[in-house]
Amino acid sequence: MTESETSLTNDFIRDIIDEDLSIGKNDGKVATRFPPEPNGYIHIGHAKSVCLNFGIAKQYQGTCNLRLDDTDPLGESMEYVESIIRDVRWLGFDWGNRLYYASDYFEKLYSFAVELIKKGDAYVCSLSADEIREYRGTFTEPGKDSPFRNRPIEENLNMFARMRQGEFADGAHVLRAKIDMASPNIVMRDPIIYRIKREPHYRTGNKWVIYPMYDFAHCLSDALEGITHSICTLEFENNRPLYDWFVERLIEGNRPRQIEFARLNLSYTVLSKRRLIELVQKNLVQGWDDPRMPTVTGMRRRGYTPAAIRNFCVAIGVAKNDNLIDVSLLEHCVREDLNENAPRAMCVLRPLKVLIDNYPETQTEDFEIANHPQKPEMGSRKVPFSRVLYIERDDFMEDPPKKYHRLGTGREVRLRGAYIIKFKKMVKDEKTGEVTQLHCTYDEQTRNAPPADGRKVQGVIHWVSAAHCAPAEVRLYDRLFSSENPGAEEEFINFLNKDSLEVLTGCFAEASLKDAQPLSKYQFERLGYFCVDEKDSKADKLVFNRVVALRDSWAKVAR
């Protein structure tokens, strides 16, 4: 991790940890954990949590566990576990041998539940789900005690054992903590801690038909792992009294402490698992790794780098304010990293053929072009030049405005790394009037040199040699949603951006790109950063994803 990835000022969580350390809590240890449920792919919001938890562990010479919080078999799978492991690792973090599963604690959690029953702190309730809801009361009215609340301990023990044995149907009984049905905090109104669910678990199979609830399993899993600071998001703030209730009753010695921070919201996208799953299941995107998705796997395929994402997670900070981070900050971090590390290359997206009339028909020469203008250590490559070239259609205008520094009628322009060429004439399609071809001449003396007569040629454009270039498909991405905060809309699906993907098929990449490896990134000069698609790109048919465009101050002028 680089220096820039370390925050300059403490956030409130690190303040709390400093305080705990200063009063000698937890024997001076710091232990965190990243606890995703394996029921979906992780996204940039999870990345914030990953960076926070692993970052704190590293900073305090502590540990951070990776724990799969798999207490509800519905929707959980090994596919998701594998994706999470891959994604967290790809982000650059290491949990050593501390990969844990809440499902590995089922037996211990069961014992904890029995202990609670024995203490008179839990009971088996036989109300239906609807009845439990009714008995719970509302925000303004207290709940009512369940008629089963004072079931004798022996009977509770017996019933709970039979629940485990599978003697009862789903929903027939639940185990509840005996707390306070009149609590102003609804979480504390005798919360359910075990439910019967005849659902095979992806890891424990059919061994269990009862599963612990989050509130019970999570805090005790933390305690079992010796977690000191259990960092979670704001919506669990109401659950903290319950977290403490279980831990105080069942755990001796050092107890974990829950701290809540504000989850990340990113403009022009959605970051809730439910909505992301919907996008995938309704085929509104091409899968979890669709480059438009804010998932880690989607961003990887798009061409975002782990360092860029980590820097972003530091830049957004950690606080308790609800936030909506402008996606331009993420793009800034991506450009910052790629500008530094991506080699340059040339690729013409929308080709316009140019003939250099005075260039010998059979001649070819190689130009040696630096891979990075500020970093000679990145080397250079040979770029072939010949009589027939392609340039970008946007780089020619028949009747350009004065500030247009490119090719136009009567104009001159520098071909990047090669000669200055001068416009001679254009060929148009008779029917459409569209310019189909340009005739130019080159100034032989300007090879890697300014014009001898001192004339100023301002424009520099990219180009490829028709005879040497490689055909390519280039996928241009734009924000997935047209609404700044689609998650806040009544129906987020209605705000999908119809133009979030544009596929360009007739592109031409410079010859050196023929060897481009999957996932490698380049800056296509004057266009943006592009990444070789890991799934679809082939040696004979290159496919590039645009990671992010270059900042474009000309676009503003041209408005």
Add this chain to the structure above:
RNA sequence: UGGGGAAUCGUUCAAUGGUAGGACGCCGGACUCUGACUCCGUUAAUCAAGGUUCGAAUCCUUGUUCCCCAGCCA
């Protein structure tokens, strides 16, 4: 409506009774064989009203707005 949280430039994070600062964005300029990068400059905020204090973003009072909670999800 009961409970739990949060309010600082457009966005976001800081300032922990003593000059309201950084980042992104915006705008302007310099440089440039990428209209990129880099550099320089500008813009712009303490939710409101009272109070305490030599001094308040910070403490007190009252109010306002926003978020979360009534899954056998996490």
